[in-house]
Amino acid sequence: MGALCATTGVVLPSFIIITMISYFIEAFKEIRVVRYAFFGIRAGVLSLILKALISMFMQSTKNVLAYILMFVSAAAVIFFDVNAIIVIVVCALAGITYAEIRGRGNDMD
Amino acid sequence: MIWINLFWTFFKIGLFTFGGGYAMIPLIRSEVTAHGWAETEEIINFIAVSESTPGPFAINMATFIGRTTGGIPGAVCATLGVVLPSFIIILLVAGAYDKYKNNKLVNGAMTGLRPAVIGMIAAALITLGIEVIRPKDGIGIVSTVLSIAIFAVMTFLALKKKNPVMIIILSGAVGAIAGYILDL
Numbered sequence: 001m002g003a004l005c006a007t008t009g010v011v012l013p014s015f016i017i018i019t020m021i022s023y024f025i026e027a028f029k030e031i032r033v034v035r036y037a038f039f040g041i042r043a044g045v046l047s048l049i050l051k052a053l054i055s056m057f058m059q060s061t062k063n064v065l066a067y068i069l070m071f072v073s074a075a076a077v078i079f080f081d082v083n084a085i086i087v088i089v090v091c092a093l094a095g096i097t098y099a100e101i102r103g104r105g106n107d108m109d
Numbered sequence: 110m111i112w113i114n115l116f117w118t119f120f121k122i123g124l125f126t127f128g129g130g131y132a133m134i135p136l137i138r139s140e141v142t143a144h145g146w147a148e149t150e151e152i153i154n155f156i157a158v159s160e161s162t163p164g165p166f167a168i169n170m171a172t173f174i175g176r177t178t179g180g181i182p183g184a185v186c187a188t189l190g191v192v193l194p195s196f197i198i199i200l201l202v203a204g205a206y207d208k209y210k211n212n213k214l215v216n217g218a219m220t221g222l223r224p225a226v227i228g229m230i231a232a233a234l235i236t237l238g239i240e241v242i243r244p245k246d247g248i249g250i251v252s253t254v255l256s257i258a259i260f261a262v263m264t265f266l267a268l269k270k271k272n273p274v275m276i277i278i279l280s281g282a283v284g285a286i287a288g289y290i291l292d293l
Contacts, residue, residue, distance in 0.1 A: 003196070003199075003200060007192060007196055011164070011168060011188060011192055013163060013164070014162060014163050014164025014168060014169055014172070015164075015168075015172050015184070015188055017162050017163065017164075018158075018159075018162065018164070018169050018172040018173050018176070018184075019172060019176050019181065019184055021158060021162065021173075022172075022173050022176040022177055022184075025154075025158070026177065032288075033285050033288075033289075035288070036284050036285040036286075036287070036288025036289065036293065037281035037282070037284050037285040037288075038154050038157075038281070038284070039252070039255075039256075039284040039288060039293065040259050040280040040281050040282070040283045040284015040285065040287070040288075041154065041157045041277055041280050041281045041284060042150065042153045042154065042157075042241045042256070043241055043255075043256040043257075043259035043260045043263065043280055043284070044157065044259060044260075044263045044276050044277050044279070044280025044281070045153050045156045045157050045160075045237070045241075045277070045280075046234065046237060046238050046241055046260050046263075046264075047260055047263035047264035047266075047267045047276065047280075048156075048160065048263075048267060048273050048276060048277075049131050049134075049156075049230065049233055049234045049237065050234055050264055050267070051264065051267035051268060052130070052131050052230060053131075053227065053230045053231055053234055054268070056226070056227050056230060057227055060223060060224065060227055061220075061223065065220070065221075065224070066220075066223070066224040067224070068224075069221060069224035069225055069228065070224040070225075070227045070228045070231070071228065072228070073224070073225045073228030073229060073232070074228035074229070074231040074232045074235070077135045077228070077229065077232035077236070078232050078235050078236060081139075083136075083139065084125070084133075084135045084136035084139065084229060085121070085125050085136065087225060087228070087229070088125050088222065088225055088229075091221040091222055091224065091225035091228075092218040092221045092222050092225075093218075093221065094221045095217045095218050095219065095220035095221020095222065096214055096217035096218050096221065097217075098217065098220060098221070099213060099216060099217030099220060100213075100217065103213065
């Protein structure tokens, strides 16, 4: 019961704000200046994503498996339109398999 | 039944939300556009809105798409759907956190998921980037050049650790002024 109340309490403020904003967006999106502003904003959003990508890459563990999974998951979505859920499941399984193989290797030492 | 559909779609999105934020863009985009609930362009606009308001992106997106397609009940269904999986998982795991923290299976899965999150963000950047930079009907190459210029300047500012909200406001201002000058 406490968990339910706490979760509702955390979600409710943004729920109310976003609901209100959604009405504003619908009302103003056809106005010329708003359309132009969002044109610029869309390019700005790309730079925010690029920045997030760079900083996450900097923090990531860098080994061959990680590079392969990064590249394969990005390519699968971009070029082959593979569902992101499939990519996530496959990568999780690959990680488990890798840990398993490495674990066995250590046991043999 | 739009409300059940919203609930189920965002439940799926919530279930596979790892790494939060931008990593979920490819999944959200494919689900939302496949249902015809929003265009890619609107999703990019909404990323900026979500970045400027409190709350995680996936939850804000659920509320927004739910509201615009199914009214207030739609917003409730979609938001519940996206929150429920993590709520259930946390409840199940909370008591046994220490047990799972060093679980070989969980650690192994995380080893694979962390690079996947980076791959997803890269995919988001490329697919959304193509949409933004693609020459638009009527205005053609001008919009492409302008978008790339704004992207370059804002990336410079973002890497200088400027506030994301400031970057959004600035790119909006540049877009508005350039739009009038060039009569896009």
